[in-house]
Amino acid sequence: MLVILAPDSFKESIDAADAAAAMAAGVRDAVPDAEVRELPVSDGGEGFTESVAVALGARTLEVPVRDALGREATGQVAVAGRRAVLEVASAVGLGMIASDERDVMGADSTGVGELIRAALDEGADEIVVGLGGSATNDAGAGMLRVLGARFLDASGAEIGTTPRELAHLAEIDVSGLDPRMAGVEVQAACDVSNPLLGESGASAVFGPQKGATPELVTELDAILARVAEVAGHDGDGGAAHEPGAGAAGGLGYALIGFLGARMRPGVELVVETVGLEEAVAGADLVLTGEGSVDAQTLSGKTPAGVAAVAARAGVPCVVLAGRVADDAAVLLDHGVTALVPIVPGVTDLPTALAEGGANLRRAASTVTRIFAAGRSGSASF
The missing domain is CATH 3.90.1510.10 (Glycerate kinase, domain 2)
Structure with a gap:
């Protein structure tokens, strides 16, 4: 299974490269022999x-x-x-x-x-x-x-x-x-x-x-x-x-x-530079994300840009985020397969930011387990 990891930074928590690394660890927690490619992306801001x-x-x-x-x-x-x-x-x-x-x-x-x-x-x-x-x-x-x-x-x-x-x-x-x-x-x-x-x-x-x-x-x-x-x-x-x-x-x-x-x-410029189109073409799953997603994410933000690339290639794309606003559901009509908040329960903002890497790893592992189980037809995971 080939998984492409193309997140932006989770602001005030972890940068894009560390976010990709946390996702990679989560994917391997779920499927140890999975092939992963880390392609951190940015829309022009930090990272x-x-x-x-x-x-x-x-x-x-x-x-x-x-x-x-x-x-x-x-x-x-x-x-x-x-x-x-x-x-x-x-x-x-x-x-x-x-x-x-x-x-x-x-x-x-x-x-x-x-x-x-x-x-x-x-x-x-x-x-x-x-x-x-x-x-x-x-x-x-x-x-x-x-x-x-x-x-x-x-x-x-x-x-x-x-x-x-x-x-x-x-x-x-x-x-x-x-x-x-x-x-x-x-x-x-x-x-x-x-x-x-x-x-x-x-x-x-x-x-x-x-x-x-x-x-x-x-x-x-x-x-x-x-x-x-x-x-x-x-x-x-x-x-x-x-x-x-x-x-x-x-x-x-x-x-x-x-x-x-x-x-x-x-995001268009970075996607072109990192070769995301080519990487996604042979992938089974794409994971992207950033600190917060909402309807405005469609206006040139990283998750929307990555999802568009994945959609053109016919590859499912899951967005992981610290905060998923109600109006973020519009992304599901634009190439996003699922929106997954990474914070596991009720917590305060400083704690959520400090535990961003661990939470992202856990969420990536959960998504990968579900995806792998669906591919194999198994109901136990």
């Missing part, structure tokens, strides 16, 4: 770099960066030949900042620019950026400043790139943008289609989880609108309106509008 690096056999560089609040941190860039892969979450991730320290008005994306600069220093001519999980809402200004752009106020003085400082923006000078970017193909892996501005934009939809009050959401949206207006990207057909421009606090907008990036669904 994206690792997922792609494993598939490409890339080397991973540790890069000194500034986190969203300007503190020293370490990010990662995976390099394979002249292709570099990085994720926003490893430099300016929300998970890097304690909830009581979050300051969206004082955060910027400097660290992402430092990762891109490191990729350029490695000679990359293709850069893949995983968007998601950022603590920033600066329209990518911090990233652009590291790459040579200058942000000026009405007096012509250079200003910083946090939203608090961008409130005084009057001009963006891109004449000093790193010339190496001209020869680079940029792809952005993104699991959302939000534009930069408005009710479905970066500030309104993602700002609250970064600490923005309703009043701050309005202020942040106005600041991002100012950036797009000064850059000339606010008109019909401008970068501010592109699907995914609102990803990662507007980093999607900056990548599209200033660096000519092509936006792609993150």
